[in-house]
Amino acid sequence: MSRPRPSWDSYFMRIADAASERSTCLRRSVGAVLVRDRRILATGYNGAPEGLPHCVDVGCLIVDGHCVRTLHAEQNALLQAAAHGVSTQGATIYVTSEPCLHCTKMLLNARVQRIVYRDPYEDALAREMRVEAGILCEQVEESAVDETPMGKGDKDHGRHEAGSPSET
Ligand SMILES: [Zn+2]
Numbered sequence: 611m612s613r614p615r616p617s618w619d620s621y622f623m624r625i626a627d628a629a630s631e632r633s634t635c636l637r638r639s640v641g642a643v644l645v646r647d648r649r650i651l652a653t654g655y656n657g658a659p660e661g662l663p664h665c666v667d668v669g670c671l672i673v674d675g676h677c678v679r680t681l682h683a684e685q686n687a688l689l690q691a692a693a694h695g696v697s698t699q700g701a702t703i704y705v706t707s708e709p710c711l712h713c714t715k716m717l718l719n720a721r722v723q724r725i726v727y728r729d730p731y732e733d734a735l736a737r738e739m740r741v742e743a744g745i746l747c748e749q750v751e752e753s754a755v756d757e758t759p760m761g762k763g764d765k766d767h768g769r770h771e772a773g774s775p776s777e778t
């Protein structure tokens with residue numbers, strides 16, 4: 611009868627994926643979305659700080675095998691929230707790639723309470739730190755479908771803000 615709808619996690623991960631398309635780094639394209647109560651607080655993608663040239667124009671700035679010019683998607687999402695005076699306390703962050711050590715530390719102190727990522731990124735120390743700090747961290751498939759029966763999962767129907775798919 612009704613077509614399958616993406617789960618909330620999948621929905622926000624798709625938005626994070628759309629943000630990743632704005633990335634200006636040649637090495638990686640990562641997108642992030644900060645969410646609380648199913649409401650988007652801020653978005654981010656990896657790119658050069660304001661006023662600096664983009665990797666896509668001048669090439670990456672590689673140190674020890676990593677591009678050090680860019681701020682990571684998670685950092686840019688947190689900074690966008692900061693610049694606009696939006697609290698990230700208790701938020702969930704959706705990231706297309708598993709957070710690195712630096713981003714993990716920042717997310718912890720920004721009081722983000724849940725990390726949802728799509729692509730695994732091997733960083734043993736970051737993983738260890740997240741477990742130690744007790745922050746929720748899980749991997750989701752972008753294509754996950756909402757299994758919640760209609761009526762239950764729709765209790766917030768009409769309350770969701772900008773970007774909500776049209777209900778039919
Ligand atoms: Zn770069």
Ligand SMILES: [Zn+2]
Pocket residue numbers: 682683684709710711712713714
């Ligand atoms: Zn990072």
